[in-house]
Structures are given as C-alpha cells and as structure tokens.
Amino acid sequence: MSKPAATVRELIREHHAALTQSERKFAQALLENYPAAGLASITIVAANADVSTPTVARMVQKLGFKGYPQFHQALLKELEAKGSGPTQRREKWASEAPESHLLNRFAQTVTRNIEQTFANIDTESFDGAASQLADTKHQLYVVGGRITRALADYAFTHFQAVRPRVTSMTASSATWPHYLLDMEKGDTLLLFDVRRYETNLERLAELAAERGVQVILITDQWASPISRVARFSFNCWVEAPSAWDSNIATMMLLEALIAATQEECWPETRDRYERLDALFDLTRLFR
Template identity: 75%
Template sequence: MPNSSQTVRSLIRSRYESLTQTERKLANSLLENYPAAGLASITIVAENAGVSTPTVARMVQKLGFKGYPQFHKALREELEAQVSGPIKKHENWASEAPDSHMLNRFADSVMHNLSQTLSHVDTEKFDQAVSVLADKENQLFVVGGRITRALADYTFTHMQAIRPRVTHMTSSSATWPHYVLDMAEGDVLLMFDVRRYETNLLRLAELASSRGVKVILITDQWASPVAKVADHIFNCWVEIPSAWDSNIATMMLLEAMIAAVQEKIWPETRERFERLDELFDMTRLFRKFS
C-alpha cells in the first residue's frame, strides 16, 4: 500500500519512466481527467484509455496497489478529502450571484485550469527550462502567434530587463528567416502556440532545432504540433465558458518562469536593473516623487 500522504497522481508521475508504452497511454488518460478517469470500473477505464484490462491491473500494481479495488478506493478517498476542504465548500465565488452567473462559471473554469496546469508541471523539467532561459551565454529568441504574440511581447519586456541577448521575433513569418540566420547552436527559442495551431510556427521550430537551437514550447492541454521537436514542453489548461480560450493559467506559468529566471541570476540582474533605472531617469520617462 502506497504512502497515504502521496496522491495517486504523484505515484503515476514518479513511476512513469518505468511504465511500458501501453501503460503510459493509460497513465496519460488518467492524468488528463484526474481523478474522474480512474473512478469508473476497470473495464470502463481500460476502454476509455484504449488499453486492455490486464494492462490496467499491471499498472496499478506497479504503483504499489494490491489490485484495482485498492487503487479505486485510494482515488475515492482522495476525492472525498478534496471535497471536504474549505475551498470546495464555497457556494458561489460571487456570493450575490447564482451558480449559473457568468462570474461564477468563469471563476470555476479558471480555478480548474490553474489546478490542472500546476498538477501537470514537472518541477524538475521546469527548473531545467529556467536554467536554459537564464544562460546569458546564448541568445534567447521569443515568438508567438496570432493570439499568443501578446504573451511573447510580455515575456520579451521582462527578459530583456533580466538578461542580455534577448530578441523578440515579429509575428510575421516572412521575417523569420532573418532571425534564423543569426541562430547558433545552444541558442534558445521560446515559443507560444495554442489552438488553432499555426503551421508556420512548426516550420520555424523545425528550422531552429536543425541548427542546434533549444526549443521551449508553452502550449495548451492538447499540445501544439511543435511539441514533437521541442526540448521542453509546458501544457496550460485554457478552456473557459467563452468563444475564446483563456491565458490566465498560461500567464501564471509564464510569470513563475520569469521570476525563477530572475532569481537564478539575481546578482547580475540587480546590476542590470540599477543601470536601467539610471537610463530611465535620464530620459525622464517616468514621474519621480520626492
């Protein structure tokens, strides 16, 4: 029996590398809709994941459970513990509005997106990506698509203050060959691509990767085709009750990443901030209060 302080999700992640390809398919299915995907019968869980029932039985044993009933019970108890928590007990986010009000439906969706995004971030891989982004020896290129170019611009504004050698690529793919021309092995390309995925971004990633550039992709839960060539992939949940997808979870991850890069090279970044403030004072761009 696994440690009761460990969630089933954390067990799956910790044993993921030891699983077979078929078992990983099951693991991905369970994590995609956690914990609901594992609360059905073993037959239904197998059917939903597109695997056999013996595969389900083998995998839960690899996780440390005697059998599927014990695995199922652990998930149920975990869900009950979550529901009894103070956050889950709220009646409405906006107390004066009914459950069906847009504010409450939107808040529920956003909280779900944040929870799912955080639960799917591998902290070790996050730290690895931060180290790559903080490496001042290599040029950092940042690019987004039709919608995500705003995220790329936000990233560039911060990264340019934190470290040198940062390039914001325009959203026009016609200009990209000029940037690729200056890319060298070891450089970094931070990309944003969410549905509807842009073909040109995939081609850019392929060109950059072929030159030895490390590609970091921030995408949605379904994953952009760029994922097949990216070195680091981060999935953010984006669905909300709207015709548009949400960038709130993506922004949360991005700001955490920016803060981590700043922290990693803080002594140099602090000096850079001080010099930047001196330049701003010289331009008199901002009002100073005595």
C-alpha cells in the same frame, strides 16, 4: 460546475508509478505523438510502440477505462476539442453552463485551470527551462502566434530587463528566415502555441531544433505538435466559459518562469535593473 474529465495525458501522469516497464514504454510512445499514436486499432498502436496487445489493454484499464474502445473514444474527443474554433467553444459552454452568474463560472473555471496547470508541471523541467532561459552566453528568441503573440510580447519585455541578448521575433513568418540565419547551437527559442496550432510555428521550431537551438514550448492541455521537438514543454489549461480560451494559467506559468530566471541571473540582473533605472531617469520616462 462539474469538474471536466481528466485527459488521457493527465491519467498517465497520475498512474505512472503503477505502470510496468512495458506499459511505460507504450505510454511514452503515446505522449511523444499525442493523441495520434492512440487513434488506431489496439493491434496497430501496440505494434507501433513495440509492445504486446495485452500490454496496451492492461495499461488502459489501469488508467480507469473499461477497455480499449472507451480509451480510444476519449482520445477522439480530445482530438475534436483540439480543433474547435470560437463558435464551437461558445456553443459547448452555452449548452453546459449552469444558471449561476458568468463571473462565478469564470472564476471557478480559471481557478481550476491554474490548479491543473501547476499540478502537472514537472519541477525538474521547470528548473531546467529557467536555467536555459538564464543562459546569457547565448541568445534568447521569443515568438508567439496569432493570439499568443501578446504573451510573447509580455515575455520579451520582462526578459529584456532580466538579461541581455533577447530578441523579439516579429509576427510575420516571412521574416523568420532572417532570425534563423543568426540562430546558433545553444541558443534558446521560447515559443507559444495553442489550439488550432499554427503550421508556420511548427516549421520554425523544427528548423530551429535542427540547428541545435533549445526550444521551450508553452502550450495548452492538448499539446501543440511542437512538443515533439521541444526540449521543455509545458501544458496550460485554457478552457473557459467563453468563445475564447483563457490565458490566465499560461500567464501565471510565464511569470513564474520570469521570476525563476531572474533568480538564476542574480546579482547580474540586479545590476542591470539599477542601470536601467538610471537610464529611465535620464530620459524622464516616469514622473
């Protein structure tokens, strides 16, 4: 299976060291409103980023594009991919799939997803998120969407064992104002949102951020709009030869965050584990 073309986001990260200060200014403006900030004409996107048109043209070429039209087309394709549903994804993979067995194609794809995900994680952001998740003086709220609520449930089960003050928010957005009512400055909201991004999750994140809650977003390679208000945002590669996206890379990142949070909280977490096991013995939950 041929390797998919790198996204513009990946190219910016790859070539960031070679960019000038003004080019980095445009790159930052693009990433803050990605990919919408690059979908207008070159003169408009330059003006919006407060840089010159030649600055944009030079940066585009440094990223490997022949010119701005090719760069613009790449962003349009990414935008189209963002909104694709299961049927479109299935058709895309069916048309591109080689004749090898599905198991081999799937293994190759998810392995590449994991590699791309972890290669693009900023270690300082990862450590910062783990430290935020380990802040037991404040409440940790966990929520996911239609598909990602399974990831949120998994995260809640583990973080509840690792540390106190963890709240699993229900899947019904009608109940979220009750949680917002209790959120305080310094609390953490761990949120999962992947393509065909959910407007109710975006509004929840905005309201939480306005209250001083630290939002940690786990999303896909195209990035949920929630990244605009998130303190920490992690992009996971999710495409697979299926009508459905893969959560394997996302799960690996989540488990890495759980492990890092556990280490941040140790030895308090060790004591919590021991007391939890004692309660399991009393309830005879396990054989």
